[in-house]
Amino acid sequence: MKKVYCLLLIALFGVALPATGAAKVYIDISSPFATRLPIAIPNFKNTGTRPDSDTISTKMAAVISQDLDMSGFFRVLDASAISQDPAASGLTASTVKWDAWTMIGTEALVTGGFSVSGSNLVVEIRLFDAVQRQLIVGKRYSGKVSDSRLIAHKFSNEVFKILSGEESIFETKIAFVKNMGGSSDIYIMDFDGAHPEIITAYNSITLCPAWSRDGQKIAFTSYKDENPDLYIKDISTGKTERISHKKGINITPSWSPDGKKIALTLSLNNGNSEIYLLDISSRELERLTDDWATDVSPSWSPDGREIAFVSSRSGNPQIYIMEVQSKKVRRITFEGSYNTSPDWSPRGNKIVYAGQQGSTFNIFTISTDGTQFQQLTHNQGRNENPSWSPDGRFIAFSSSRTGKKEIYIMRADGAGQKKITSGGGEKTSPAWSPSLNKQGN
Amino acid sequence: MKRYSQPILIILLIFCVAVSFSCTKKGVKKDTGITDENAAAQSKKPGEEGLEEAQAGGPKWNEATAEMAACFKDIYFNYDQFVLSPEGKTALNKMGEWLLKNRSTQVLVEGHCDERGTAEYNLALSERRAHSAKKYLADLGVSADRISTISYGEERPVDPGHAESAWAKNRRCHFLYR
Structure with missing residues (x-):
């Protein structure tokens, strides 16, 4: 045998x-x-x-x-x-x-x-x-x-x-949210848009997909049990587990690089969203942010030492970085008055995010020290929810440039923008999988 | 093809398909096993004692009846704001008065945003809108445990349009009762 x-x-x-x-x-x-x-x-x-x-x-x-x-x-x-x-x-x-x-x-x-x-x-x-x-x-x-x-x-x-000499992204997948009006679900497709497949079918609002580091599970928020709670679904077994259902919102999961924790946003009883670390096995919570403002959308650095997130502590949403150990926080975006959706590059030195410009949104990258500000999308609808490919060479994002929100991919410098979804529904919140190539394992 | 013996080839094909597609095929399986909902509550860490689990279930929430409608009006917000407007406060004063007279009624405050901005940030923003209304009602003397909140972000627009006329209607708190 x-x-x-x-x-x-x-x-x-x-x-x-x-x-x-x-x-x-x-x-x-x-x-x-x-x-x-x-x-x-x-x-x-x-x-x-x-x-x-x-x-x-x-x-x-x-x-x-x-x-x-x-x-x-x-x-x-x-x-x-x-x-x-x-x-x-x-x-x-x-x-x-x-x-x-x-x-x-x-x-x-x-x-x-x-x-x-x-x-x-x-x-x-x-x-x-x-x-x-x-x-x-x-x-x-x-x-x-x-x-x-x-x-x-x-x-x-x-x-x-x-x-x-490098691994490609040709065997990776992208998770995304498809909104059919009134309800939304998480789908998974090949990185080029082929083979879209629904993985939640709750006839509810389901959003915020985030891949586990081994590509086996997806964390997401769903209203299927009324409150916006956080769930983890094992893609191969189909087993779904509710892992956070605090009062208020349980949203924006981001798996730590060691796979043991999930950074997430909770609002608890007072409506003020803060970022917490949830230990997946013990279910213990550690509070990371503590201020009057809205804090949301954490994204881990590849070395697990820092977390980028959105905070409105300056009066409007901007991107900040927190050192997890010391909880020391620094602001990195100063351009524009509405910057959200940070995603930390797997290569370590860049953060991609969405920023409002007038009535529209565009995708930007910035170095983690706040330099090298670069605009990647221009004059083509509202561009949001950027997500890095596991090799850090590509970015998936949503755009309304055809009049309807679809998922696009582009190279890290903004070149080669390509629509990869079609058909009914508004598609948003792409999350690019880690490398799923199991060769050699 | 002929170089392979038939049984090995068959096993090989079955295996290839089974392994290479196990992920996607099983993804559509029906959910099983929602596990221990109170895991966090059972944790012994001292800092967690104050955290409340969300309460699902209970009687259904209802839209205000015609006679209640004047006291259960939507209130509106400016873009990226959760501060109550003077008009919003006037509406909440009326609602507070009604709730103080009808003490067996519970209210659910839904917070909503317009479609602009980021879905995730909007969930946090509309949560704050709902809590702005809740706090105001509580300050009027309505017991806080009669007021529930839920944040819908930009997921449930009342007007699906893509212009300020629609957005202004969608940046709201909506009220249900039971």
């Missing part, structure tokens, strides 16, 4: 196909002036006997193209002319027609072949150095036809990892 189990684990993460490509740095992602690597990703080839009724051929190539383009480190070449020529559509180093690819400036090439049998899908994907004409990495994946997007994201991650 043990032997079989090991074999299966390998299959899940793709079987490595023999590779000869030498280790080489293709993309220097630490350089701000890195040029985009020209990569071609032709439509996948149906190597089986069954017809491609699920448009896997174009879908998988498109997913990988979108992932790599969005990363900002690749320039995806138009491969349509070449991939339409059957003679040029080889999948392996010896069958690829290299001259056709190098002619259009291809430096990296991804080829894919798949076969469908019933609802099962087997895919072989290869990444080549098109200059050296060598295989860099190849994987064989087995799954269901409905897994095609997931498999494509997995291979995008392979490409990103092997060419840059």
